[in-house]
Amino acid sequence: MIDFLITPLKYEFIVHAIAAGILIGILCGIIGVYIVxxxxxxxxxxxxxxxFGGAVIGYISSVNLYIAAGIWGLLSALLINLITRGKKIKADAAIGIVTTASFALGVALISRIRRFTKNLEAVLFGNILGVTTEDLVIIGAVTLIVIIVFFFLYKQMLFVAFDPESATVYGIRVNWIDTIFSVILAASIIVSLQVLGVTLIAAAIIIPASTARLxxxxxxxMFFLSIIISVFTSVAGIYVSFYLNAASGAxxxxxxxxxxxxxxxxxxIHRRIMEHEHVHVHSHGGIVHHHKHIDKEEHRHEHKEKA
Amino acid sequence: MQEQTMIEIKDLSCKYGNNEIFKGINLKIEKGIFAGIVGPNGSGKTTLIKSMLGVIKPTNGKVSVNGGLVKNRPSSNIGYIPQLEAIEWDFPVTVEQAVMMGRYNKMGIFPWPDKKDKRIVRDVLERLSIIQYINHHIKTLSGGEQQRVFLARALASEPELLILDEPTSGVDLKTQHDILHFLLSLNKKGITIILITHDLNAVAAHLPWIICFNKGIIAEGRPEDVFKPNILKKTYNADVTVLRSGSLILMANAKPLNTDD
Known part of the structure; x- marks a missing residue:
C-alpha cells in the first residue's frame, strides 16, 4: 500500500499534479457549495x-491563453448581465446563448487556422501532468484569496444563498455578494482550466458539493464535506490515472x-428504510383509527389519509 | 412628532414593467402600532411592504422608516418574516443556523457567533417553545413550528419593527391564535408590527388597527370602524356580510356558491 502511494511521488510532474489537485480540490469544494x-x-x-473562445483568440493573437480566457470570461459574464437586465430573456437562456456562441467562435477560429496545438488541447481537456511551479503559485494564490473571501463573507454568502430577499432586509448587500462571487468564480475557472479543461470543470465543481448535500x-x-470529497477525488483521481494510464481530469x-x-x-436505501409504511392503529375518544404511517427523520412522524 | 412615526410613505408609486401596481400612496404608521393590511390578491399589499423593506425600488415617492430614508436598504432595525411558500425548505440549514441569520448584521467579521449571539438565539427559541428542535433540519418541522422559526429569526435581530407577510396562512386555527397572541404580547413590549393577511375574522378579533388596501388605501382604522360592508365591497369588489355580536365581528361571503348557478 505504501509503495502504491509513494511510487508516483518519485516523479516531479506527479508531485506538481498532486499539489495542483489539492489546491483545485479546495477551490472547487468551496465554490461548488455556493453554486449548487x-x-x-x-x-x-x-x-x-x-x-475557450477567449483562449483561441489569445492563441491567434499571441496573447497568453489564460489571460485572454480570463478577460473573455469576464466580458461574457458582463454580457449575460446586460441581456438579462431587460427581464424578457432569463439568465439560463442568456448563459446558453453567450457562452455557447463564445465556444462556437473558438471552434470556428480553430477550423480556419487548421492547427490544434497541445496548449489548446490542454484548455479543452486539461493537462494536470503539465503543471509548472508558476502554475502552482497562481493556483495557490487564487485558492488563498477564495479562502479569505469565504472566511470573511461566510455568513453573508449563507444568508444570500438561503433567502436573498430577507438577506437584503437584514442589511446584507446582495448585489455586492453576487459581484464578488462572480469574480472569484471566473478566477477559479481560469486557474482550473490547465488542470481540468473546459469540458470537465463544471463537473469537478458540482459533484463534490452535490455529494456533500446528500x-x-x-x-x-456540507461546506467541509464538500472540500474533503473534492480534495480526496482530485488526489485519488491522479493516483488512479497514473496506474491506469488514463487522462487525469477525466x-x-x-x-x-x-x-x-x-x-x-x-x-x-436509507430513505426507503426510514419511510417504510405500515398501518398504524390508535384510538382517542373511544374511536379507533387506522392510518398509513410514515416514519420521518428525527423520530417525528405524520399521518397519511385514512387507507 | 417626527420620532413618533415609524413609517412614513409619501406619494409612493410602484410598477412592474409597464404594469402599474399602485400610484400616489400616502401613509403614516405610528410607533407601537399593531396593524394588519388586508386586501384581495394582486392588490399590491406585498409590493407595499417590500417598498417599506427596501427590497423593491419605487418608481416615485419616498419611504422613511424610523426617520431614515429607505432606498435600496432599510435604514432601521426591521425583522421580516416572509411567506412560508417563498422558503426553500430543502436548503441545508438547521433551526439554529436559520435563526442565527437574524444576528448576522450584529455579529463581528468572524463567521462564528459569540456567547451573546448563542444565548440570544437560545432565549428566543425557548420563548417560542421550539428549543427542542434547535439541531433539527427546518424541513422536519410542522407548519406552525416553521412559522415560529422565522419569527425567532426576526426576534433574534432585536427589531423595533416587525413586518410579516401572511404569517397565519397554511397553519391551523390553534397555531393562528397562538401566533397572533404572541405578536400581541410583543406589541405590548413596544415593537411596532405590520402584517399582511387574508384572514379577516382573525385580524378583527386580534388586531387593533386595520388598513384596507386595493391599489391604494381604501380605509384605515379600528376593526369596528373599518370592517363595514361598503368598505369591504370597495376593497374586495365583492359583497361581504358583516355580523356583529358584542365586540365580536365576523365576516362571510354574502352569496354562498350555488351548484345550480
Missing part, C-alpha cells in the same frame, strides 16, 4: 466554455461521479 445551493450550476459550465442537512458540515471527474452514485444509492 444557489442553483447556478449552469453558469460554471457556461463560463468555462466561454473561456450526506448532510447542515450547511457547515479520471478525477469519473471518481467523483462514482462516489456521488454510491452516496445516492445509500441515501435511497
Amino acid at each position: 445551493l444557489r442553483g447556478m450550476s449552469y453558469i460554471g459550465h457556461g463560463l468555462s466554455h466561454a473561456a 450526506l448532510t442537512n447542515n450547511f457547515h458540515k 479520471t478525477i471527474v469519473l471518481l467523483g461521479a462514482l462516489i456521488f452514485t454510491i452516496v445516492l444509492i445509500q441515501n435511497y
Whole structure:
C-alpha cells in the first residue's frame, strides 16, 4: 500500500499534479457549495466554455491563453448581465446563448487556422501532468484569496444563498455578494482550466458539493464535506490515472461521479428504510383509527389519509 | 412628532414593467402600532411592504422608516418574516443556523457567533417553545413550528419593527391564535408590527388597527370602524356580510356558491 502511494511521488510532474489537485480540490469544494445551493450550476459550465473562445483568440493573437480566457470570461459574464437586465430573456437562456456562441467562435477560429496545438488541447481537456511551479503559485494564490473571501463573507454568502430577499432586509448587500462571487468564480475557472479543461470543470465543481448535500442537512458540515470529497477525488483521481494510464481530469471527474452514485444509492436505501409504511392503529375518544404511517427523520412522524 | 412615526410613505408609486401596481400612496404608521393590511390578491399589499423593506425600488415617492430614508436598504432595525411558500425548505440549514441569520448584521467579521449571539438565539427559541428542535433540519418541522422559526429569526435581530407577510396562512386555527397572541404580547413590549393577511375574522378579533388596501388605501382604522360592508365591497369588489355580536365581528361571503348557478 505504501509503495502504491509513494511510487508516483518519485516523479516531479506527479508531485506538481498532486499539489495542483489539492489546491483545485479546495477551490472547487468551496465554490461548488455556493453554486449548487444557489442553483447556478449552469453558469460554471457556461463560463468555462466561454473561456475557450477567449483562449483561441489569445492563441491567434499571441496573447497568453489564460489571460485572454480570463478577460473573455469576464466580458461574457458582463454580457449575460446586460441581456438579462431587460427581464424578457432569463439568465439560463442568456448563459446558453453567450457562452455557447463564445465556444462556437473558438471552434470556428480553430477550423480556419487548421492547427490544434497541445496548449489548446490542454484548455479543452486539461493537462494536470503539465503543471509548472508558476502554475502552482497562481493556483495557490487564487485558492488563498477564495479562502479569505469565504472566511470573511461566510455568513453573508449563507444568508444570500438561503433567502436573498430577507438577506437584503437584514442589511446584507446582495448585489455586492453576487459581484464578488462572480469574480472569484471566473478566477477559479481560469486557474482550473490547465488542470481540468473546459469540458470537465463544471463537473469537478458540482459533484463534490452535490455529494456533500446528500450526506448532510447542515450547511457547515456540507461546506467541509464538500472540500474533503473534492480534495480526496482530485488526489485519488491522479493516483488512479497514473496506474491506469488514463487522462487525469477525466479520471478525477469519473471518481467523483462514482462516489456521488454510491452516496445516492445509500441515501435511497436509507430513505426507503426510514419511510417504510405500515398501518398504524390508535384510538382517542373511544374511536379507533387506522392510518398509513410514515416514519420521518428525527423520530417525528405524520399521518397519511385514512387507507 | 417626527420620532413618533415609524413609517412614513409619501406619494409612493410602484410598477412592474409597464404594469402599474399602485400610484400616489400616502401613509403614516405610528410607533407601537399593531396593524394588519388586508386586501384581495394582486392588490399590491406585498409590493407595499417590500417598498417599506427596501427590497423593491419605487418608481416615485419616498419611504422613511424610523426617520431614515429607505432606498435600496432599510435604514432601521426591521425583522421580516416572509411567506412560508417563498422558503426553500430543502436548503441545508438547521433551526439554529436559520435563526442565527437574524444576528448576522450584529455579529463581528468572524463567521462564528459569540456567547451573546448563542444565548440570544437560545432565549428566543425557548420563548417560542421550539428549543427542542434547535439541531433539527427546518424541513422536519410542522407548519406552525416553521412559522415560529422565522419569527425567532426576526426576534433574534432585536427589531423595533416587525413586518410579516401572511404569517397565519397554511397553519391551523390553534397555531393562528397562538401566533397572533404572541405578536400581541410583543406589541405590548413596544415593537411596532405590520402584517399582511387574508384572514379577516382573525385580524378583527386580534388586531387593533386595520388598513384596507386595493391599489391604494381604501380605509384605515379600528376593526369596528373599518370592517363595514361598503368598505369591504370597495376593497374586495365583492359583497361581504358583516355580523356583529358584542365586540365580536365576523365576516362571510354574502352569496354562498350555488351548484345550480
